[in-house]
Amino acid sequence: EAGVAQSPRYKIIEKRQSVAFWCNPISGHATLYWYQQILGQGPKLLIQFQNNGVVDDSQLPKDRFSAERLKGVDSTLKIQPAKLEDSAVYLCASSHRNSGYTFGSGTRLTVV
Amino acid sequence: GENVEQHPSTLSVQEGDSAVIKCTYSDSASNYFPWYKQELGKGPQLIIDIRSNVGEKKDQRIAVTLNKTAKHFSLHITETQPEDSAVYFCAASVDNDMRFGAGTRLTVKP
Numbered sequence: 001e002a003g004v005a006q007s008p009r010y011k012i013i014e015k016r017q018s019v020a021f022w023c024n025p026i027s028g029h030a031t032l033y034w035y036q037q038i039l040g041q042g043p044k045l046l047i048q049f050q051n052n053g054v055v056d057d058s059q060l061p062k063d064r065f066s067a068e069r070l071k072g073v074d075s076t077l078k079i080q081p082a083k084l085e086d087s088a089v090y091l092c093a094s095s096h097r098n099s100g101y102t103f104g105s106g107t108r109l110t111v112v
Numbered sequence: 113g114e115n116v117e118q119h120p121s122t123l124s125v126q127e128g129d130s131a132v133i134k135c136t137y138s139d140s141a142s143n144y145f146p147w148y149k150q151e152l153g154k155g156p157q158l159i160i161d162i163r164s165n166v167g168e169k170k171d172q173r174i175a176v177t178l179n180k181t182a183k184h185f186s187l188h189i190t191e192t193q194p195e196d197s198a199v200y201f202c203a204a205s206v207d208n209d210m211r212f213g214a215g216t217r218l219t220v221k222p
Binding site: 102 | 116118148153155156158161201211212213
């Protein structure tokens with residue numbers, strides 16, 4: 001089966017600019033996650049979708065981060081405006097029921 | 113919420129030796145415990161998982177053990193090879209809510 005697709009692979013922006021990441025999960029996976037992985041740390045959950053509804057966004061900095069999954073398939077994560085501390089790898093994952101996640105390769109964001 | 117602690121943060125072994133990584137979790141309702149391997153520039157990949165109704169699971173050179181009473185689980189890699197070098201993450205999950213450990217950087221020296 002095709003894996004989780006993410007784009008772009010890399011992005012460099014200046015602070016205060018905006019950026020958007022895209023994720024296409026594995027077909028049939030109802031649950032989609034966005035994680036932030038700062039260098040040297042484990043992934044930290046930002047938001048979890050079940051189909052097109054938000055299940056958990058308690059750790060999403062809502063003043064600058066937003067995410068949507070309008071049709072219950074692909075998803076976008078946006079940061080506006082970006083800060084230096086947002087530099088990280090943004091990982092998208094999808095899963096089917098309570099099973100292991102399949103991660104995409106991530107988008108490496110550098111904010112300068 | 114769930115809190116997962118992972119030790120050690122770095123581990124260096126000689127090729128052919130065994131490697132053990134240990135994790136503890138806080139939420140007794142957690143019922144699914146996967147392990148991920150992350151190579152440089154890639155997303156984490158699932159290598160083995162165990163559910164709370166099983167105490168041990170093995171897949172070739174990799175095994176995972178779970179002690180529900182003590183709320184800890186471990187990854188065992190035997191006959192390590194240089195290609196096992198990577199960062200390994202444990203995780204604990206209940207109802208699709210998964211929390212990760214901070215990771216262990218494993219280096220296998222040839």
